[in-house]
Amino acid sequence: MNIRFGPIFTFVLVAVAIIGVSWAFIANASPYVTVSEASKSGANNVHLKGTLDKTSIRNDVANHVITFKLKDVNGDVATVDYSGPPLQDMNQASELVAIGRMKNNRFVSEKLLIKCPSKYEGKEKPQI
Amino acid sequence: MEDLSLSLPEAPAWAMFAGVAGRVLVYATIVFFFASIIGWLRAPKSPGMERLGKVGFWLGACCLFLTFACLASLFQGNQFQYDYVFGHAESNLELKYKIAAIWSGQQGSFLLWAVCSAIFALIAAPRTGLYRRWFSIPYALFLAALGAILAYETPFNVIPEVIQNGKILVPPTGRGLVPALQNYWVVIHPPTIFLGFGSLTVLFCWSLSAMLNRNPIAWVRMVRPWAIASTAILGLGLMMGGFWAYETLGWGGFWAWDPVENVSFVPWVFGVALLHGLIIQSTKGTYIGANLVLGGLPFLFFVYGTFLTRSGFLGDSSVHSFAEMQRGALWVLMGLGLATLIGFLAVYLTSGRRLSREFSKPPNEGGANRESLYRTSNILLSLLAAATAIGMSMPFLSSLVSKRNVAIQEWLYHQVLSWVYVPLMILLAVTPFASWRSLGWKALWSKVFNVLTISVGLTGFALLYLRHPEWGLNADQDKTTLIAGALDVKTVYWVAFLIFLSLFATIGNIWRIVESLRRSPMSIGGFVSHLGIAVFMAGMILSRGLERHERFNVTRSSPDEKMGFSVTLKEDPKPEQLFDRNHKMSFDVTGPDGTFVARPGLYYTEGPDGPKPMVWPHIQRYGTHDVYLAMGPPAMAFWENPEFFKPGERRTIQDVTVTFHGYDMVGQPGTAGTKFVGKVTVEYRGEQFEANPTFAIGEPGTMPVTGQFRVALSKIDAATQGAELQLYFREAVYPIEIYYKPMTGLVWAGAGILALGGFLAAFYRRTKPTKPGQTGELDSIQNSDSENEVPNDNAPAPIA
Numbered sequence: 001m002n003i004r005f006g007p008i009f010t011f012v013l014v015a016v017a018i019i020g021v022s023w024a025f026i027a028n029a030s031p032y033v034t035v036s037e038a039s040k041s042g043a044n045n046v047h048l049k050g051t052l053d054k055t056s057i058r059n060d061v062a063n064h065v066i067t068f069k070l071k072d073v074n075g076d077v078a079t080v081d082y083s084g085p086p087l088q089d090m091n092q093a094s095e096l097v098a099i100g101r102m103k104n105n106r107f108v109s110e111k112l113l114i115k116c117p118s119k120y121e122g123k124e125k126p127q128i
Numbered sequence: 129m130e131d132l133s134l135s136l137p138e139a140p141a142w143a144m145f146a147g148v149a150g151r152v153l154v155y156a157t158i159v160f161f162f163a164s165i166i167g168w169l170r171a172p173k174s175p176g177m178e179r180l181g182k183v184g185f186w187l188g189a190c191c192l193f194l195t196f197a198c199l200a201s202l203f204q205g206n207q208f209q210y211d212y213v214f215g216h217a218e219s220n221l222e223l224k225y226k227i228a229a230i231w232s233g234q235q236g237s238f239l240l241w242a243v244c245s246a247i248f249a250l251i252a253a254p255r256t257g258l259y260r261r262w263f264s265i266p267y268a269l270f271l272a273a274l275g276a277i278l279a280y281e282t283p284f285n286v287i288p289e290v291i292q293n294g295k296i297l298v299p300p301t302g303r304g305l306v307p308a309l310q311n312y313w314v315v316i317h318p319p320t321i322f323l324g325f326g327s328l329t330v331l332f333c334w335s336l337s338a339m340l341n342r343n344p345i346a347w348v349r350m351v352r353p354w355a356i357a358s359t360a361i362l363g364l365g366l367m368m369g370g371f372w373a374y375e376t377l378g379w380g381g382f383w384a385w386d387p388v389e390n391v392s393f394v395p396w397v398f399g400v401a402l403l404h405g406l407i408i409q410s411t412k413g414t415y416i417g418a419n420l421v422l423g424g425l426p427f428l429f430f431v432y433g434t435f436l437t438r439s440g441f442l443g444d445s446s447v448h449s450f451a452e453m454q455r456g457a458l459w460v461l462m463g464l465g466l467a468t469l470i471g472f473l474a475v476y477l478t479s480g481r482r483l484s485r486e487f488s489k490p491p492n493e494g495g496a497n498r499e500s501l502y503r504t505s506n507i508l509l510s511l512l513a514a515a516t517a518i519g520m521s522m523p524f525l526s527s528l529v530s531k532r533n534v535a536i537q538e539w540l541y542h543q544v545l546s547w548v549y550v551p552l553m554i555l556l557a558v559t560p561f562a563s564w565r566s567l568g569w570k571a572l573w574s575k576v577f578n579v580l581t582i583s584v585g586l587t588g589f590a591l592l593y594l595r596h597p598e599w600g601l602n603a604d605q606d607k608t609t610l611i612a613g614a615l616d617v618k619t620v621y622w623v624a625f626l627i628f629l630s631l632f633a634t635i636g637n638i639w640r641i642v643e644s645l646r647r648s649p650m651s652i653g654g655f656v657s658h659l660g661i662a663v664f665m666a667g668m669i670l671s672r673g674l675e676r677h678e679r680f681n682v683t684r685s686s687p688d689e690k691m692g693f694s695v696t697l698k699e700d701p702k703p704e705q706l707f708d709r710n711h712k713m714s715f716d717v718t719g720p721d722g723t724f725v726a727r728p729g730l731y732y733t734e735g736p737d738g739p740k741p742m743v744w745p746h747i748q749r750y751g752t753h754d755v756y757l758a759m760g761p762p763a764m765a766f767w768e769n770p771e772f773f774k775p776g777e778r779r780t781i782q783d784v785t786v787t788f789h790g791y792d793m794v795g796q797p798g799t800a801g802t803k804f805v806g807k808v809t810v811e812y813r814g815e816q817f818e819a820n821p822t823f824a825i826g827e828p829g830t831m832p833v834t835g836q837f838r839v840a841l842s843k844i845d846a847a848t849q850g851a852e853l854q855l856y857f858r859e860a861v862y863p864i865e866i867y868y869k870p871m872t873g874l875v876w877a878g879a880g881i882l883a884l885g886g887f888l889a890a891f892y893r894r895t896k897p898t899k900p901g902q903t904g905e906l907d908s909i910q911n912s913d914s915e916n917e918v919p920n921d922n923a924p925a926p927i928a
Contacts, residue, residue, distance in 0.1 A: 014507060017547075021515040024544045025522050029534035047535050058782040059766060064681055064863075 032097070035076035044101040048078060048109075052096050070098060070107070078102075084110040136290075136297040143207040144296065150198035150284040153191045154275055157242075160188035161272035168265045178261075185253065185264055188271060189246035196230075196243050199283055203230050208299040209290045212236065212283035218304035228314045229305045231322070234438070235283035240318065242274040244326030252330045252354060259347055262337035266471075270329060273464040280457040307733060307742040310709075313372030321365025321392060327358035328395055328427040331402065335423025336472060339480045344416045344487055348409045351423070353890055355406055356653075358426075359399040360886030366392050367879045378745040378758035380867035381672060382875060385541040390520040391433030395426035397513035401506045402426070408502050411564055415499075417476075417484030418506070424472045429517060431465045436524055495566035501559040505552060512548045519544065543610070553629035553665070556658055557583075557636035579636045586635075587628040594620050594674070601752050601870050602692070602720060603674035623673040630669070633662035650892045657885025664878025670871035671754070677867050682715065683859040693719040693755075693866055695726075700860065706732050707739075713862070717748070719755060724748050728759040728864075749873070756867040762860040770842045770854040777850075784837065784855060785811040791823075791844065791851055801825070806841040806851055810834040821853075833858050 030045045031037075038048050050070035058067040066082045080098050100109030164184030171178040199212075203226045208214045216236070217229040231240040249267050256263045290297045331354060338347040369389065370382035383389060402422035408415040439458055519536045526534045561575040594603050607619040637659040644651050680688040680695050687696040696716040705711045712727040729744030741761030748755040771781055773788035780786075787809040795802035804823045809816060817834035823841040831838040836858050843852035 010507060014511065017511050018514060018518070021511075021544055022518055025519050025536055025540065028540050028543075029522055029526070029536055031526075032533040032535065045537060047533075049533075055769065059763065064679070 030099070034072040034074050035070075035078040036074070038078065038102050038107060039105075041102070045099060046101060047097050047099050047113075048072070048080070048107055049095070049097045050078070053077070070096070078107045079105075080107045080109055082109050082112060084112060136299065139207065139209050139290075139296040139298050140205075143202060143205060143209070143298075146198045146201050146207075147210060147284045147286065150195050150202075151279075151282055153195040153198065154278045154282065157188050157191040157195065157275040158272050158279065160184045160191060161268040161275065164188060164268045165265050165272075168261050168268070171261055181261070181264060182253075185249070185268055188268065188275075189250055192239075192242050192246045192271070192275070195278070196239055199236065199239065200227070200230055202284075203227070206298070206301075208302045209286050209296050210283070211285045211287045214287060214299060214302040216305055217302045219301040221305060221310075224312070224315050225305055225310050228309060228318070231318050232305055232309055232314075233283070235278065235281050237318070237322070238274060238277055238281070239283065240322045241325055242271060242278065244319070244322040245274070245329045246271060246326075247323070248326045248330050252334075255350065256334065256337070257346070257350065258343065259334060259337040259341055259350075262340040263333045266336050266468075267329060267333045270333075270464070270468070273460060277457045277460045277464075280460060304733070307709075308376060311372060311376045313368055313375065317365060317368040317372050320361060320368055324358060324362030324365045324392070325395075325430055327354065327361060328399070328430055330354050331358060331399070331423045332427035332468070332472075335420050336475060338423075339420055339475045339483060342479065342483060344420055344480070344483045348406050348419065352403075352406050352410070355399060355403050356886060356890040359396065359403055360883065360890060362392065362396045362399060363886065364883055366396060367883075371876075371879075374756075375747065376744060378743060378865075380675070380677065380745075380756050380758060380865065380869070382668065385516075385519070385536070385538050387433075387520050387523075388437055390516050391430065391437055394433065394513045394517045394520070395430045397509055397516070398422060398425040398429060401509040401513070404502045404506055404509075408499055412499050413487075413489035415503070416488050417480055420476060420480045420484070422506075422510075424476075425513075428465075428469055428472065429513070431461075431468060432517075433520065435461055435465050436520065439524075496562055496569045496572040497566040498559065498562040498564045501555055501562050505555040505559065508548050508552045508555070512545060512552065515544055515548065516541070543612075546611075550629065553626075553633055553662070556662060557629075557632040560636055560640040560655060560658070576636070579639055580632065583628060583631040583635050586631050587624060590627050590631070591620075591624045594624060601674075602676065602868060603870060604676050607674075609673075619673055623669055626669045626673070627666055630662045630666035634659055634666075637662065653885050653887075653889025653892055655885070656888055657882050660878050660880070660882025660885050662878070663874050663881055667871055667874025667876070667878055671869040671875060674870045675867055677865065680864040680866060682862045682864055683857075685859060688864075691866065691868070693717060695864055695866070697862060698725075701730065706730070707734075713759065715757070715759075715862075715864070717755070717757065717866075721750055721755075724755075726757045728757055730759065730761065751873070753868060753870045754872040756869055758865045758867070760863040760865075762862045764856055764860050766837060766855040766857055770852045772843075772845075772850060772852050774848060774850045781855075783812065786839070786853060786855070787811075788851060788853060790849060791841070803829075804841065804844050804851075806839075806853070808834075808839050808841075808853065810837060810839055810855075812836065823851075831856060 030043070030047050031041075032047045032049045033041060035048065035050070038046050048070060050072040053069040053071060056067075056069035064083060068080055068082070069077050070080050071077045080100075082098065097113040098107055098109040099111040099113070100107055102108075161184065164181050167177045167180030167182075167184055169177075171181055202210055202213050203217055204223070206213075206217070206219045208217075208219075212233060212235055216232050217226055221229065230236045245267075249264075249271070253260060253264055253267075286296060287299075290299060331351065334347055334351045334354070338344045366389070369392070373379060373384070374382045402419065402425075405415050405419040405422050409419050435458075438461065519541055522536050523533050557579065558572070558576055561579075562572055593599055593601060595605070597603065597605070603620060603623075605618070605620060608616050609619045609622045610616055611622060637655045641652055641655045641659065644655065676691055678691040678693070680690060680693075682688050682695050682697050684697050684700050687694055689695075694717070696718075698714045698716060701711065701713060709731055711729065711731045713730050715726045715728070717724055717726045726746040726748065728746040730741065732739035732741050734740075743759055743761055745756060745758040748757070766784070767781060771779070771786075773779065773786070775788065775790040778785065778787040789807035789809070791804045791806045793802065793804055802825050806819075806821045806823070808819045808821060810819060811817075812835055815835050819832040819834045819839050821831055821839050821841040822829040823844055829841060831840040838856040838858055840854045840856060841851055842854050845851065
């Protein structure tokens with residue numbers, strides 16, 4: 001019998017580790033959700049993605065909360081209470097992702113991801 | 129429209145020539161590299177063909193350099209008729225930013241990748257000896273593929289709109305370089321990191337050539353300085369990226385596990401594994417097959433990562449918003465990735481595995497020797513890279529499987545990677561004490577024992593220090609960290625444990641440096657870089673783990689106080705200065721360390737949707753910590769948009785009730801100086817204010833204060849007697865975030881030590897070029913064999 005157990009052991013260990021890592025990522029990943037999914041989800045790190053209704057932005061000076069409405073792909077609208085750091089480009093944002101959780105039918109968020117269409121690769125052409 | 133175009137200058141002939149030349153050169157690149165491939169393929173049969181292979185490669189590379197020169201000249205000469213130049217530069221950019229703008233877009237960064245790869249090819253190829261033929265062929269194929277991508281997505285497109293009446297006109301300026309990129313790091317970080325990426329191709333082609341030449345022995349000694357250089361340059365590039373983020377982006381951190389960061393991190397870790405694998409092979413003559421794989425992995429993972437970040441699959445999960453590539457170019461990139469992967473796997477399976485069995489020495493006797501510890505750390509390093517790659521791929525895999533996107537957040541990376549990090553750090557401390565000859569665990573333990581004792585003792589002191597904020601380091605005592613998804617412990621203790629690992633590794637490596645200084649300075653490079661890693665990680669862990677963070681809202685009349693800091697605005701900025709790139713605000717910040725003046729940058733650029741604010745953080749450095757102050761753009765308008773009111777209308781918008789009673793006109797209609805005086809009532813939280821904002825033709829109106837607000841009359845509608853009103857904050861509100869980041873100095877120190885170690889190692893391992901023919905195949909195998917018998921100089925000195 002001349003089977004080398006070392007490599008087999010290593011292989012099994014590595015396989016188990018990779019499965020473990022994948023499982024950990026899959027189980028804990030923060031999904032991008034729609035409004036109805038966010039309402040059902042109990043997680044506090046869901047990524048709610050939608051288009052910003054610019055007319056709905058409200059700035060509560062006293063409490064430093066910015067409130068706005070976000071419309072998802074299904075057309076459902078959620079009211080977001082955002083209390084995170086101030087943003088530069090909220091006005092120019094078309095799509096944004098609010099990270100947080102649903103609480104009393106409002107989406108409470110401290111972090112926004114903003115994609116500005118004109119930031120890196122604009123569609124505008126020179127005016128001539 | 130027409131008359132404006134007449135005033136624009138016509139494009140100079142040189143610029144139009146440079147554009148055409150650029151396009152032609154890209155095609156020439158492809159042609160020359162294919163000629164080189166044909167030459168090298170036929171070289172064994174006819175000697176003249178080898179010449180074609182070499183010359184073709186040289187010419188192909190030169191065409192790439194010239195293409196880059198063409199693009200650079202267009203940027204330098206403000207040739208905004210080119211779409212790419214228009215999109216990434218503007219006329220009044222400083223020269224260094226014009227250079228940075230070249231690679232700020234998709235096409236330019238691909239061109240930079242190609243140029244950097246070609247530079248390395250030209251330096252490395254003459255030193256590849258007997259491997260040169262099979263080194264050059266895949267390399268040329270790769271560069272030709274990059275050429276094809278550049279031919280699809282050329283940066284030399286002229287904007288169709290500037291062609292008028294058969295003339296090509298030059299727009300006065302372009303859209304400009306994204307302000308966040310206008311920073312000195314952006315001038316040096318991308319070339320450094322792309323040089324690192326370019327060097328990965330050398331490792332890949334060399335290992336491929338080692339398999340195709342059926343000689344997996346000789347390449348190990350030859351490739352080693354390249355592996356060191358590659359890891360050092362890529363590592364340097366990664367760190368520069370982190371420092372750039374810290375100094376300019378206002379996140380308050382160095383590293384965020386962003387997909388773009390991971391794309392460089394994964395190849396770097398595999399490169400580190402390769403370095404250690406090469407040491408095993410050159411000393412013990414084993415690990416042959418693994419090295420062949422590890423030589424290819426950094427490049428393969430980089431191509432995969434490039435595909436991920438450029439394909440648009442990562443979409444919302446990256447802070448870097450990349451434009452999606454054109455489909456054609458994306459297919460070329462995907463084809464390139466798949467072809468390299470399949471080709472590499474096929475060569476490995478058909479020849480690499482057999483070679484590994486044929487040439488491998490009998491495995492070591494086991495026990496606590498350096499080889500087994502290196503093997504273990506290589507498994508851990510590969511797991512670290514693989515885990516990061518899995519995390520980075522999750523959004524992509526998830527959108528393939530379930531058509532939906534997921535994101536992996538920073539804490540999850542930390543949770544998962546800790547499992548690999550902890551044993552790796554222990555190995556970092558222990559391995560320097562192991563020798564190549566098996567010692568037995570007991571002997572190793574007796575060597576490490578002193579180091580362990582000292583580090584446990586120092587960790588005790590560190591913990592004492594961390595628990596006593598009054599001694600200078602004001603760490604958050606109440607924060608908790610979830611370990612292994614189950615155990616909730618105070619962050620301070622978890623950080624103390626991680627610091628223990630760093631101390632263990634630091635002291636172990638210092639111990640070995642001191643010993644080696646006397647006996648064999650050649651091995652110092654490794655220990656120094658390991659010391660650098662330990663110090664660097666200590667800085668990263670302390671500055672992130674024990675960070676404190678609070679938000680402030682400051683106006684001219686109301687300072688804000690939190691976390692022991694008080695922030696006061698000395699004066700509002702003057703409006704005329706706000707468009708100056710170098711404009712800085714002035715805040716007096718009083719904190720535990722006394723008072724300093726924070727000068728975060730704020731300025732506006734004219735954008736298509738009105739002025740766009742741009743901010744820079746202020747970093748106040750102290751011996752034990754940084755105070756990092758990130759200011760957001762000031763809030764001025766309370767309502768997002770001006771609102772139209774009919775006379776007598778009363779409306780509540782954002783909790784403020786405004787009544788517009790109408791307006792009076794002062795002066796003659798249609799003449800300058802005519803004023804309209806509005807009559808407005810503002811109600812907010814039980815308080816009521818009357819105000820008379822004015823709107824004047826040809827001069828600024830007044831915005832009277834109404835409680836917390838100012839009300840402005842921004843437009844008059846004569847037909848309805850209505851008006852547009854806007855509410856502003858009475859004073860601009862400056863949102864500020866202060867991060868208290870302990871021990872950031874260690875991050876810089878560690879980076880410096882690591883870089884020093886890398887260059888020390890490369891310096892002692894540099895090889896002289898070998899001429900082909902001098903090193904015969906058999907010859908070199910025997911050569912390296914005989915040298916392998918001698919245990920490496922890395923063997924430690926016995927400790928008394």
